[in-house]
Amino acid sequence: MFAEASTVAHEALSSGWFLEHAFLIPVIPAVAFALIIFFGKKLPMKGSELGVLSMVASLVFSVGAALQWINRVNGATEEQYIDPVIRSWTWWNSGGFEFGIGQHIDGLSLTILVVVAFISSLVQIYSLEYLRGDRRYTHFFASLTLFSAGMLNMVVAENMIQLILGWEIMGLCSFMLIGHWWEEGANSRAALKAFFTTRTGDIGLLVGTSVLFFSANSWTQENLGVSGFSIRGLSAWALTGDPSHAAITVGAVALFIACIGKSGQFPLHTWLPDAMAGPTPVSSLLHSSTMVVAGVFLVARLYPVFFEGMNIFGSGVNLITLIGGITIVIAAALAFVQTDIKKVLAYSTVSQLGYMMMGLGAGAWMPAVFHIFTHAFFKACLFLAAGSISHSASHHSFEMKKDMGGLRKFMPITFTTWIISTLALCGVFPFAGFFSKDEIIDNVGHNGYQVFMVVGLVGAFLTAAYMTRATYLTFFGEPRGASAGESHDDHDTHDAHDSHASHGPHESNLLITVPLMILATLALGAGLFNATPFGESWERMTKWVEPRSVVVEDMDHAAVGETRGVRAEEAPVGEEPHAAEGENGAHAKSVCGTSTPEKGTCYAPQLQHAPFKWSKAAMSVIIVLVGMLISWLISVQMYTKKAGFFVGLTGRNKLLALGYRFLVNKYYLDHLYEKVIVHGIAHPIAKAAYWVNQNILDGIVNGAGLVARRVAGWVYRNVDQRVVDGAVNGSGAVARGTGNALRPVQSGKVSQYGALLFAAAAVAGLVLIMVNT
Amino acid sequence: MLVNQFLILAAVLFCIGVYGVIARRNAVMVLMSIELILNSVNINFLAFALRNGSVDGHVFALYIIAVAAAEVGVGLALVLLVYRNRKSIALDELSEMKG
Amino acid sequence: MVAQNIAFGIIAVIMVVGALRVVTVNNVVHAALWLVLVLAGAAAQYILLAAEFVAVTQVLVYIGAVMVLFLFGTMLTRAQLGKEKQLNNPTWYFGIPASLLLLGVMILALTSSFGDEKLPTDSELVSTQAISDQIFGPYLLPFWALSFVLLAAVIGAIVLARKD
Known part of the structure; x- marks a missing residue:
């Protein structure tokens, strides 16, 4: 037995150059950023070529590392713990504390690395065309590249300090990019709002990191030889059962507050829709697919801490699932009342992030991480499609009601990619979203969070409905406003690239459509990376990415910090001392996460996987389809009237359009065009619904539409505007009141301030003395 | 020597400095009072360095001296600027921050 | 004594x-x-x-x-x-x-x-060597920060006091 175990132990984990040098992935864009800033304006393409090249290089490195990681996993035995490739150097040293910098490469970080590098590359290529002629073209690419460097750095981070560094770089770049067109007041206000809102959450990050450091440092130093900032150390520490419950709970809650801010979760989600003021590529990269998943990534990264701190398997509800669940429903409801296509997508992003959080909170680690993966592709695609519309068809407007409609004829590629991504987002069967979202819902229910499973299904229903509405308004009906050729005079701010949009709607050029097509292909096919329904051999991501919760019987890692990635001679023994036959066969049950390992260290809690059932999947797909159908009917009823009205005016007689506007027979036109359009849309169900029972169905549909609209409007007005903003305004009012009361004290005389300050310090000191004695 | 004799001397100097900061009207005088406060802190650092037998206190005393020099430099530059703009360095006339 | x-x-x-x-x-x-x-x-x-x-x-x-x-x-x-x-x-x-x-x-x-x-x-008197060992050893980072502060103070003082 022992001999066998030791042969297993000495089966070296394979490694490779890319894995060993993964720390270069964030370094490349960082260097490119410096070059763009200093020399960008002198280069032939104003520095954009450096940005694109650095991202492509990062992508190559990431993919190389990912392939080598897959080799590493395939070369290991089933029961072996796959050591992450960790390298660490001393960054700085102060007063006896050592702060490291390095890399912590495992399946999770590689997944995100590939996604970020990939989406960044495509978005930079897309921006070449989208921002052509912009006055701050070079700075845009510099910020975008720095953002990627920050995100990649956060993902490879070996310890919390490095992670915070990347996190804050992202916050800064987000600010710069949202406010890219800062000449418009709204944009710079949105940038400030985003910055301050996320900063509010970031306080939690600092507090949480400090709390965890001071609780964990002595244990990690003693047992693993790493500092209490180390992600590996914290993961192991959290699962020992050693830490006090209070410390780990406080740490986890504080960190989660940071995640709420960054990932736009419920109370702090208000910045994300406003952030759409930035250029569309920014919305696509930062505020949908990559930066906003930073919070989700942090939870997934320090999962053992949250697992223990939030007591994930021991309760029917915890903070993470609660926040995630609330976010899903609130954001989805808000998406109904938006007329700006980017805002619909923004609320959709918020809602999808809620899914990821809820999944993580309920122990569905793998589905949540997989949802990050798939969501990145289809959401980036949706945003880029919206950008393509505004760029080439709607004259830089994002108003669906005013300036879009009927675009499917003019923009076939954009339309097709949009439809594919929408289906993926809604979670229709063969598309990517199905495999991740359905898994989240499934596993949440399986792990004992039945209420949240229902929330997830409601969310899926709402998602299908609002995406159908947006699709209808954008691509169906007849062109309105700018897409119909009406020109706007009110936006001469980015006039540099207005010239080519003035010929009416047309398809965008290849720099825009090629990224769209690539992303749409992935939105279609990315689900196959972890296609649970097709059996275990298809669960590749689970095999490659999910950390194995094996008790590693190797407490003697004194040299972890210095060792190279390949640690063949000390590769931990994947032995399973408490082996019990696992229900899934492949994953034997380990004690990690449920009780204290007697000897050895755990790095990941034992998770459960819900067995896949076609019946459940069919149910959720049916819910989605019903949502689409209902929404379609409502959309036809609610928007064709307006569409008909506008088309009637412009289509019949342009000269008379204005004069006829308020004439009595507009109702006649309404009626006519309603019929024409309902006939014209080759949608048999819509047709059937219309003909079968005009009155009853109309009544129901209109009623339902009205109710849905009212509810959404109410939520928007009351919860979003009144409660959240009210809380903000209220605190402002309180501050003002106190300020007025204290106004006589504020004489403006520095000396009196000083007297008050010191007297107050003396009183505070007195209080401290009395408390302590 | 008692630890406290140094600490209390430092406390007395500190409070005199605080009084100066509050009472003085002339900006240069306020800066001088701040120097008193900084020196009292240094005495504390060195007293504790001796008590604990560690060198850290010396290091920080030196840092404080350096920071104080920088502070006086910038402070006097500010005073000069204020003087140039208002022909006065009386702090009670600088009440633009009045609420 | x-x-x-x-x-x-x-x-x-x-x-x-x-x-x-x-x-x-x-x-x-x-x-x-x-x-x-x-x-x-x-x-x-x-x-x-x-x-x-x-x-x-x-x-x-x-x-x-x-x-x-x-x-x-x-x-x-x-x-x-x-x-x-x-x-x-x-x-x-x-x-x-x-x-x-x-x-x-x-x-x-x-x-x-x-x-x-x-x-x-x-x-005994604390030797200067011991102090420098501390400054350029564990407290190097504050030393750098301090150098930065001094530089900033010099530039700031010049900018503030310059007549133009």
């Missing part, structure tokens, strides 16, 4: 008196000179505390450089060189209760926590 205590007492009295004169005297230049006395006294106390290097630095930096700066500042702002009645705020008396309260609290805290504790008498 008696000699040291006597030295401490004399210097302490000089310092307290000097400090009181700094904050009460009605002449800026006189105040600066009293401040020199206090700073020199502080340097002497540092020597009593076995801190030779810090004492020397105190003399060089404070009495040498900072005081010259103060005198220049006095001169450039054309403060009256003689007596001046407007040196105190109209509300100067606020300072008395605030500082006395602070003093009371601090003395209370100090006596209750250190009581009669004595300083070690057999300690």
